[in-house]
Amino acid sequence: MTGSAGGPSLRTRLVRRVFVVALRALRELGAGGPPEPDAPVAELEAYALRLRTASERVLSMVPLGCDVEVAPLDGAPVAGRVVSVPEAGAVSEELIGSVRWLAAAPRVVLHLHGGAYVMGSSRTHRGLGAALARAGRAVVVLPDYRLVPEHAYPAALDDAEATWRWLTTECGVAPERIALTGDSAGGGLAAALLVRLRDLGAPLPACYVGLSPWLDLAGTGRSMVEMASVDPWLSAALVRPAASAYAGAAPLDHPEVSPLYADLAGLPPMLLHVGSDEILRDDALRFAEKARAAGVDASAGVFPGLWHVFQAFPGLPEGQAALAEVGGFIRRHTVAGRRSPQGVAV
Numbered sequence: 001m002t003g004s005a006g007g008p009s010l011r012t013r014l015v016r017r018v019f020v021v022a023l024r025a026l027r028e029l030g031a032g033g034p035p036e037p038d039a040p041v042a043e044l045e046a047y048a049l050r051l052r053t054a055s056e057r058v059l060s061m062v063p064l065g066c067d068v069e070v071a072p073l074d075g076a077p078v079a080g081r082v083v084s085v086p087e088a089g090a091v092s093e094e095l096i097g098s099v100r101w102l103a104a105a106p107r108v109v110l111h112l113h114g115g116a117y118v119m120g121s122s123r124t125h126r127g128l129g130a131a132l133a134r135a136g137r138a139v140v141v142l143p144d145y146r147l148v149p150e151h152a153y154p155a156a157l158d159d160a161e162a163t164w165r166w167l168t169t170e171c172g173v174a175p176e177r178i179a180l181t182g183d184s185a186g187g188g189l190a191a192a193l194l195v196r197l198r199d200l201g202a203p204l205p206a207c208y209v210g211l212s213p214w215l216d217l218a219g220t221g222r223s224m225v226e227m228a229s230v231d232p233w234l235s236a237a238l239v240r241p242a243a244s245a246y247a248g249a250a251p252l253d254h255p256e257v258s259p260l261y262a263d264l265a266g267l268p269p270m271l272l273h274v275g276s277d278e279i280l281r282d283d284a285l286r287f288a289e290k291a292r293a294a295g296v297d298a299s300a301g302v303f304p305g306l307w308h309v310f311q312a313f314p315g316l317p318e319g320q321a322a323l324a325e326v327g328g329f330i331r332r333h334t335v336a337g338r339r340s341p342q343g344v345a346v
Contacts, residue, residue, distance in 0.1 A: 008305035009317045016232060016307065037237040044241045045149040052119035052147070059124035068130045073141065075099055075170070077162045080143035081122035083129035087137045102171045105139035106336040107179070110167060110205070112160055112193075114184025114309060116214070116242040117148050125183075128312045132181060135327025138334070141167065145189070152248030153257055160193045168203065175203040179330040183309045184280075185246075187213025187272075191259035191287070194267050207333035208270040209326050212309045213287070214280055216260040217243035218252040221282030230277045233308040239279070260287050269297040271329045273322050275306030301325070 008016070035043045064070070069084045082102065089106045102108060109132050113125040122129075122142035129140040145159035164180075167173045182190035187210035197204055224236055247257045255262035260283065270291060274284040281302065288300035303310065303318050311319045311326075 012305070012310075012316050012318055034238065037241060045245070048118045048149060048242070048245075052115075055115070055119050056121060056124060060121075060126075062127050064126055064130055068126070068133075070126055073143070074101075076143070077166050078143040078145060078159045079122075080141065080163070081126065081129075083126055083133050083140040083142065085130055085133045087134050088139050089137070099171045102139060102141070102167065102173060105173070105177075107136065107138040107177045107330070107334045108167060108173050109133070109136055109138045109140045109179045109181055109330065110164060110190075111140050111142055112145065112180075112182035112186035112189045113142060114182070114186045114212075114214075115147070116239060117156060117185045117189075117246040118242050119147065120186070125312075127314065128183065128309075131311065131314070131323050132326070132330075135323040136179060136330035136334075137327070137336075138179065138330065148242070148245040153246055153250050153254075156189055156246075157192050157196065157256055160189055161196060164193060164197070164205075165202075174335070176206045176335045178205045179207050179209065179334050180205040181209040181211070181326075181330075182213060183211040183312065185214045185242075187211055188215045188217070188259060188283075191215060192256045192262075195255055195259055195262040195264075198266050204266075204268050206335070207268050207330065209329065210270070210272040210284060210287075211311050211326075212274050212278060212280055213272060213284055214239070215258060215283040215287045217247060217258045218261075219243065221280070221286065223281040223283075224279045227277060227279045227281060231279045231307065232277070234279050236279065260290065263294070264291045264296055265294040267291065267294075267296050269329075269333050270299075271326065272298070272300040273311065273326070274300065274302055275308060275310055276302050276304045277306060278308045280308065 035047050067085055070081055073080045073082055111129055111132060113120040122144050125142055129142050133140045143163040146155040168175055180190045194208055243252060250257050253261045272284040272288050274281050284300045288298045291298035306318055311322050313319055
């Protein structure tokens, strides 16, 4: 499966040029420039924290549409935000973000944000959350799972599992009404959550969507080398220290650290999207191939000339096409709840 027939549109090529300049400025000015990959751990961690602060400041200022509702998760074991749009179905404003509000949603997307396990939050990913809410006609839950360097594996995965169990137990959202999605590191974390839930014999979500998912922290894909001079966003020099920090005492090929190495049998239908011009391209392709070999309904779309998590860039024709496919996939595989006159799903 491929994402589009030709190369990127003119608008996309122009956005890419601006993006490269802005990203370079963020890394050089906002975070003081990246250290050498073999720099002392303390220096690498200090840079990661500066980059986290800079990206949080910049990305949290991205404007949202006037129709987007964002509220803190009320009563959740892991802090975060919930994002809704009119397409997700109206719920009374006094209940926004509450257990009752989530229980009344026709369908829910649990989205785990990206950021190399070092940065990112429910604030930086509100825009992508709103895009997923529109496409999937769903309420989107964005938990703020714990990050490195403060918290190595399994902290992030434990937080993702806690949020899942809260949604399905305290909120009463049936698993078949939930789609599990993630971008970049969040895509890998979401896949790891599938593996953990399956191994525990717990109910699984209706489907999984990975947007440029980071599934092999050992970095064995050929694209890590082949795309090194092409990828405008990521490089092995940036992701390898983050991988080691996240794995902590666990090996990089641990199935809950790098889901590519897990047994994938019994997992729900999955859709993976990746740009052709990114070092993580082969993570998605190999994961989908392995899943299909295990009997899973899995497909991977490669979008020519596109970069890491391009769906997060509003206005790109390719991003809109990708999100439309993601939305259709989510709606097709989830069972929408039916509301009572009081607004409660039944």
